[in-house]
Amino acid sequence: MGLFDGKKGLVVGIANDRSIAWSITQYLHQEGAEMGFTHLPDKDPNRPKNENKVRKLVDPIGAKFLVPCDVTRDEDLDAIFKTTEETFGKIDFVLHSVAFAPPQDLTGPVHDVSREGFHVAMDISVYSLMAMAGRARPIMNPGGAMLTLSYLGGERVIPGYNLMGLCKAALENAVGYLASELGRDGVRVNALSAGPVRTISASGVADMKKMTQMYEMFAPLRRNIEVEEVGKTGMFLLSDLASGITAETVHVDCGYNAMGAPPPDAYEKMGAE
Template sequence: MGMFTGKKGMVLGVANDFSIAWAITRKLLDEGAEVGFTHLPGDKMERRVRKLAEPIGAKLITSCDVQKDEDVARVFDEAKETYGSLDFVLHSIAFAPLADLKCAFVDSSREGFKTAMDISVFSLAVVARHAARVMPDGGSILTLTYYGGEKVVPGYNMMGVCKAALDASVKYLAYDLGPKNIRVNAVSAGPVKTLAASAVGDFDLLSGLYVAVAPMQRNVTREEVGGAGMFMLSDLASGISGEILHVDCGYNVMGSPGRALEEAKAGHA
C-alpha cells in the first residue's frame, strides 16, 4: 500500500507531461492516489490533458475557467459526485498576457495586471473555497510559486508581483481553512523547463545561474519537485500549513553569488 492508497484529489492546471503539476501527479499515482483533472476550455487543451489522464484511468476530466466562480463551483460539484469527497487539491494555474509578461513591470497595462492577478492569484482563493466543501474530514491544498515573488528576478516581471500576492494568499488561506483541518501550502521550485517557463525567456541563463550559485552546485530536477509536492500533500506533512517550501538546491538561502564569486575572482587573478 502506498501513502495515498484510498485518497482522492483533483489536479488543476496540467498543460503537458513536462508540467510540474504532472511530475507531482506521477508521484501521487505511484503512491496509490486516485486523481481527477481539469483543463482549460477548448478542444486543444482537452486533448492534451486527456492524453495524460485517460491512460491512468482518471474518472473525472473536465474543463474549468477559473475566472468564472460558477465554473469552479461546478468542477467541485462534479468531484463530489464522482469521488464523494476529496483529500487533496493541486493548483497549478498562472497566466499573464504575453505583452505584459515581456515588458518591464513599470510598463505593464492595467487590464493585463487585472487578468494576471485574477487567474494567477485569486483563482487559488476560489478553488480553496469550493474545495473545502468537498473536504469534510480535512485535506491539503498545494499551489506552485517561484522565488521571483520574494526577490527581483529580471525577466519575471509582472508574474513576480503575482507570485508575491500568491505567497500571501497561501498564508491567509491557511489561517482561514485551518479550523476545517485543511492545510494550504506552496512549493517554490528552481527553474524547471515547462510550457509556462518558456514564456519568461532566458531559461538557460537562469538555470546556469542556479548551478553556479546554489549550495548544491546544481539545479533541481523535475522529479525532485514532484516528490516534494507529493510530500506536502501527504499526511507526512500534516503539521505544515501556510508554508512556502523551496525546492531549489538551496539557491534561496544565498545572499551573495558565493562560489561563483570566488571563481570569478580566481579567473581575474
C-alpha cells in the same frame, strides 16, 4: 500500502508532460491516489487539442474525470467542484497549478504593465486559488491539503520574471490567509517554490536560460533541480507525512534561495568565462 490509498483529489492545471503538476500527479498515482483533472477549454470543440494533450497523460493512470475549466469563469469553477463532489463525495487534496500573464505585459517592465494585464494576471494566478479554496472547503476531509506552485520571484526581484513576481508574492500571502481560515477545519494550505523548470509558463519568462545557469553556479548544490524532485516534494506536502506543515512556502531549488552572494567558486567560473 501507498500513502494515498483510499484518498481522492482534484488536480487543476496540467498542460502537458512537462508540467510540474504532472510530475506531482505521477507520484500521487504511484502512492494510490484517485484523481479528477481539468484542462484548458478548447476554442474549437471539433479539434480538442488541450483536452487531448491532458487525456493522453491521465487516462492511462485511471482519471476519474477530465473536464474543461477557465478559472476566470465562476460557472466553470462551480461545475468542476460539482463534478468532483458527485464523483468522490469528499476529497483529500487539491493541487492548484495555474498561472498566466498576457505576454506583452509579462515580458515588459513592471512600470509599463497595463491595467487590464495586471487584472488578468492576478485573477488567473492568485484569485483562482482563493476561489477554489472556498469551493473545496465544504467537501474537504479533515486532514486534507491544498498545494499551489510558486517561484522565488515572489520573494526577491528576479529580472525577467516581472509581473509574475508580483502575482507570486500575492499568491504566497494568500496561502497564509487561507491556511489560517481552513486550518479550523483541519485543512492545510502550502506553496511549493521550485527552481527554474522548462514548462509552458516558464517559456514566457525572459532570460530563462540565464536563470538556469545562475542556479548551476550559485546554488549550494551547484546545480539546478530536476522536475522529479519537485514532484516528490509536492506529493509529500499533500500527504499525511506533512500533517504539521501549513502556511509555508517550501523551496525546492537546491538551496539557491538562501544565498545572499555567489559562493567563491562561482567567481572563479565567471572569471574563466
